[in-house]
Amino acid sequence: MISPFLRSTALGLALAGPALAADPSLDLVGPLSDYKIFVAENTAQLVSDAEAFTAAIKAGDLDKAKALFAPTRTSYERVEPIAELFSDLDVSIDARADDYEKAEQDPGFTGFHRIEYGLWSEGSTQGLEGHADRLLADIRELDSRITALTFPPEVVVGGAAVLMEEVAATKISGEEDRYSRTDLWDFDANFEGAEKIYTLFRPLIADGEADFVAKVDGNFQAVREVLAKYETPEGGFVSYEELTDSDRNILSAKVNTLAEDLATLRGKLGLG
């Protein structure tokens, strides 16, 4: 039933000549759609984790809220290239104090990092109830907007490099989670998000770009090995302050190389 359609189109493509030569391959459809399913699974997890996290805040359970902060964020950090397409929600969910004129005291400062500031710097859940409600509502809205979104192919493929740039700019410096020092959780989640994209599209270039994939595979492996040293038995990560200077330097070098290499992925897949 299907194949006659496919053959006729393939013939059309083959005969169409130079005008279509710049077109990327239909082979991209499989990994692009698998990526959306991955993102949907993460945002569904984010909603349920955020429900537990915000419930702990509203119950005044400081220890539980602090324990749930980092694991809740990971589902957001994994899919950041898509999540940050919605500028209003990205700001209200994940902006940092330095994006605002009055920093921590700015009334516009909301979301994860405002709650992080309250839990760690102020050591209390008091006054965070409104922020918790807003965060949960924003996350639910994000989930439904992502479900309805046709993912832009170039954002998906470009997302691998974007995540590594994000790590280089804000995670290795320890700037992201400055109150809780849970930066390595976010680092790992960004890293997993980048690796997921790379792994999905890797089969499309593995034959023609053997040197490239060998290099990228090696750098992913090197980062994974360093991160593994800082994992806790419970599956989380130790404080960012325990990251040694030499490991920070290794991570920085590998992550920057990965960011540069992964930035070429779009061009290699005809999405430059």
Next chain:
Amino acid sequence: MTDTHPPRTGLGLAVAAAAMLVVAGGGAFWYATQRNAAANPEAPADMTVSVGAETCDPRDITVPGGNRSFRIVNASDRPIEWEILDGVMVVAERENIAPGFRQTLTVQLAPGDYAITCGLLSNPRGTLHVTPSDEAAVAASEVTLRKFLGPLSEYRVYLVLQSAKAVKAAEALREAIAAGDLAAAQAAWKAARIPYRQIEPLASRMADLENAIDPNAVYLAGQEGDPGFTGYHRLEYGLFGQNSTDGLAPVADRLVADLTDLSARLKAVEIDPALLIGLPGAMAGQLATAHVPAGENRYAGNDLDELQASLDGIGKLTGLLRPVLAGVDPGLEGDIGAAQDKAERDLASLKQGDAWPAYDQVTDDRRQQLAGSLTALQTALDRMQPVIGIN
């Protein structure tokens, strides 16, 4: 199936031809999100924007539509990101520009009004006015495989998710039958049909599975007694025609197995633009000529509920295709929208309160009216192939 794809060697040329990337004028936002891959600070740019502590210079920008580049200079004392926004959606951005540094962003812009961010979130935004141009018009009207990648991928996601729902719903139906709970099984049967009807435009083309999953007794030599009478309607016959769950367990088992097969096959099938374009019109035609005049669920009578699910399935497809069409033939895009709205309205007008009446209460006149609006929808949808078909 690899022979059905354009040769890989063509990909190298894609980089050189990046400047020819296309944007649907006024279409879905994703055509405009051609984000910059390379951030060469020394590349020549159409426009330099300096971001200071409180504002952008210039703050109100006008450029012609097409492939435009912006050199962003961070003249403030903290790291910034610079974004072009279409409403709340980010069209393009450069993140983490350090103080004193500059980066270049290249983006395909369709004509329209955009906002730009200028440093701190509390700073006022600037404006970006993109004027119509020949370059933008050509980009919008070009039909390329690239424009179909988003829609094809999104439709595959829909097929995977809805077919998984169809399997789950059939499992719930099987459980109710195994428990001998007639009322629960009747409700579960109606619910189980919805996800199937939504993906029927493609599912019904898997002929062997279709014959096991969805055969109608009317088309079988032995009618209800025919050994080939299996699947949904065999269960419907037992549950609604004979008011019993007796003997239905093996039929339900087989349905779950067939739907599981279907789900795997839909996940594996490679859909191309010509197929995607052909699906909604074919489905509308099938509804107009078969389902609406004669009815399909002769024992349960819940046809209207299922017709709504079919229209939803058609709407998913047209929702994906209309943005591609909008840049090429806005008139046809409008015609399809109007025809679809008309079909939706005609169906909705049959509702009694919040509920659909049984199909035998729908008069021939009303059936003809609905069939007429579905035929009109099919006619409009079938005009797409010559306009945006890649063949």
